[in-house]
Amino acid sequence: MEAFASLLRSHSALTRALNAQLVGDHGLTINDYEVMLLLARAPERRLRRVDLAASVLLTASGITRLLDGLERAGYVNKARCETDARVTYAVLTDEGLEKLREAGESHVAGVRELFESRFTDEELQTLASLLARLPAEGDGAACSVD
Amino acid sequence: MEAFASLLRSHSALTRALNAQLVGDHGLTINDYEVMLLLARAPERRLRRVDLAASVLLTASGITRLLDGLERAGYVNKARCETDARVTYAVLTDEGLEKLREAGESHVAGVRELFESRFTDEELQTLASLLARLPAEGDGAACSVD
DNA sequence: CTAAGATTGTTGATGACTCAAGTATACCAG
DNA sequence: CTGGTATACTTGAGTCATCAACAATCTTAG
Numbered sequence: 001m002e003a004f005a006s007l008l009r010s011h012s013a014l015t016r017a018l019n020a021q022l023v024g025d026h027g028l029t030i031n032d033y034e035v036m037l038l039l040a041r042a043p044e045r046r047l048r049r050v051d052l053a054a055s056v057l058l059t060a061s062g063i064t065r066l067l068d069g070l071e072r073a074g075y076v077n078k079a080r081c082e083t084d085a086r087v088t089y090a091v092l093t094d095e096g097l098e099k100l101r102e103a104g105e106s107h108v109a110g111v112r113e114l115f116e117s118r119f120t121d122e123e124l125q126t127l128a129s130l131l132a133r134l135p136a137e138g139d140g141a142a143c144s145v146d
Numbered sequence: 147m148e149a150f151a152s153l154l155r156s157h158s159a160l161t162r163a164l165n166a167q168l169v170g171d172h173g174l175t176i177n178d179y180e181v182m183l184l185l186a187r188a189p190e191r192r193l194r195r196v197d198l199a200a201s202v203l204l205t206a207s208g209i210t211r212l213l214d215g216l217e218r219a220g221y222v223n224k225a226r227c228e229t230d231a232r233v234t235y236a237v238l239t240d241e242g243l244e245k246l247r248e249a250g251e252s253h254v255a256g257v258r259e260l261f262e263s264r265f266t267d268e269e270l271q272t273l274a275s276l277l278a279r280l281p282a283e284g285d286g287a288a289c290s291v292d
Numbered sequence: 293c294t295a296a297g298a299t300t301g302t303t304g305a306t307g308a309c310t311c312a313a314g315t316a317t318a319c320c321a322g
Numbered sequence: 323c324t325g326g327t328a329t330a331c332t333t334g335a336g337t338c339a340t341c342a343a344c345a346a347t348c349t350t351a352g
Binding site for chain 4: 293294295296297298299300301302303304305306307308309310311312313314315316317318319320321322
């Protein structure tokens with residue numbers, strides 16, 4: 001129970017700080033950042049909204065709105081899928097990739113400072129492996145994109 | 147970096163599930179619950195809004211709004227402080243205490259199921275002590291109520 | 293081909309928080 | 323007592339996410 005409370009508190013404090021930094025310096029939320037990161041790593045820099053939603057742990061409509069913002073900013077574009085007219089891809093633009101690199105630097109620095117620097121490598125591994133055991137999201141919808 | 151990502155994901159999944167359960171079954175958010183719990187444990191079942199805010203990691207205005215809701219539901223009351231007219235106490239009502247007990251059961255069960263059951267006691271301790279090292283909230287404003 | 297059902301995505305209403313600004317009170321120096 | 327500053331709290335406006343309802347498309351079965 002203590003551990004759970006710690007998780008709650010530490011997460012809040014951490015994301016609050018990092019989010020504030022990201023928003024302040026680059027106008028991106030943590031989720032914006034994560035989405036752009038996923039897109040950058042995806043083949044052809046594009047993903048379906050559904051897959052994005054599952055990865056970032058947002059609902060479908062959350063993703064729609066998030067991508068609305070990124071589109072307006074010019075960081076992503078829509079693209080139709082040729083084989084399935086229901087799906088709309090989100091594609092990271094060059095501008096978006098640029099932005100991601102820019103924001104990435106300070107974000108990573110922030111994570112290091114607020115998070116990683118407080119632990120040894122070994123502890124980080126322990127933490128990662130323990131946390132990995134937690135539920136990924138209700139069901140096992142983890143057959144993602146690779 | 148992996149560890150950090152794990153923290154993000156696991157927290158989201160976890161609080162989402164628990165919050166949904168709490169809201170669904172009892173109409174309370176996790177923060178509502180935490181606030182009521184703090185009040186229940188406080189001397190005379192009352193606390194200043196400021197202290198509440200610090201404990202739950204919300205802003206002052208967040209607390210105002212949260213308490214608005216709890217007041218409307220009849221779970222807390224306001225009380226003036228006799229020695230300092232600026233402060234308004236939040237006091238847990240009997241009804242609130244009752245509600246807390248009720249909600250507590252299923253919430254604790256949920257935490258056990260989704261969180262604690264996945265670890266050994268030792269791991270929980272490890273986790274708690276590691277997480278405790280993370281920033282508590284920007285500064286060390288931890289001189290609370292006791 | 294048509295009807296039923298599942299999947300993808302969007303939209304409207306709502307809720308929970310934040311920040312910035314404002315009010316009221318307290319405390320401290322002169 | 324007066325003025326300045328800090329503290330406690332509230333309010334207005336905006337953001338980010340949710341859910342529920344909906345439209346469009348795909349799939350499967352008769």
